[in-house]
Amino acid sequence: MRHGIRRLGFCSALAAGTLALAPTAEAVTPTTATINFDCGVYGSGxxxxxxxxxxxxxxINLSTSAIKAPISVGAxxxxxxxxxxxxxxxxxxxxGNSNPAxxxxxxxxxGPLKGTVAAGDSLAAKSLKVVVFGITATCNATSAQAPGPFVF
Structure with a gap:
């Protein structure tokens, strides 16, 4: 019986060690932020x-009231x-070049707009360039990102 208890203890310790070594999911915080943009003649918001x-x-997926579609835009x-x-x-x-209709x-x-990050990156939006039907709107941030930068 004593041998069985030792085996059980060893197996439990092995399982606990395996769980501790399991990969963890990366997480960005915050997951949602807001910022204001000025897009010149195309608007601000x-x-x-x-x-x-x-x-x-x-x-990163982005939705902005700074630019409104002048005509319907396809997906x-x-x-x-x-x-x-x-x-x-x-x-x-x-x-990226993905958007809903x-x-x-x-x-x-x-979005999704795709990028590469490293552990510890602290990213805050600075500018946005949007091209629709060959027309380019360039937007610059006019406020700090809230509640703060994305930390990866």
């Missing part, structure tokens, strides 16, 4: 950014580049 992470791959026809600063310096870009007069939504 707030944007909501939603971030996710899987290892070094990250995505996957908006090309976007979101530039973020990392810890206040340097630049990290997220790009956008009815005329509606705010522009784009």
């Amino acid at each position: 707030s944007a909501t950014l939603t971030a996710t992470q899987s290892g070094t791959a990250a995505t 996957n026809s908006v090309t976007s580049t979101l530039t973020l600063t990392n810890k206040g310096s340097g630049a990290v870009t997220f790009t 956008i009815p005329a007069g509606s705010p522009v939504s784009t």
Whole structure:
């Protein structure tokens, strides 16, 4: 009986060690943030950014009232580049050409925009470039990202 108890203890310790070594899911915090953009003649307004992470791959979905579609825009026809600063310096870009269909007069939504991150990156939106039907709107952040930068 004593031998069985030792085996049970060893197996329990082995299982606990295996669980401790199991990979953990990466998480970005916060997952949602807001910021204001000025897009020149195309308008200005707030944007909501939603971030996710899987290892070094990250995505950001963006919806902004700063740019409204002048006519209906088909799905996957908006090309976007979101530039973020990392810890206040340097630049990290997220790009993509995926979007839902956008009815005329509606705010522009784009994403997922894809980028690469490293552990400890602290990214805050700086600018956004949106190309629709060959027309480019460049937007610059006019407020700090709230509640704060995305930390990966």
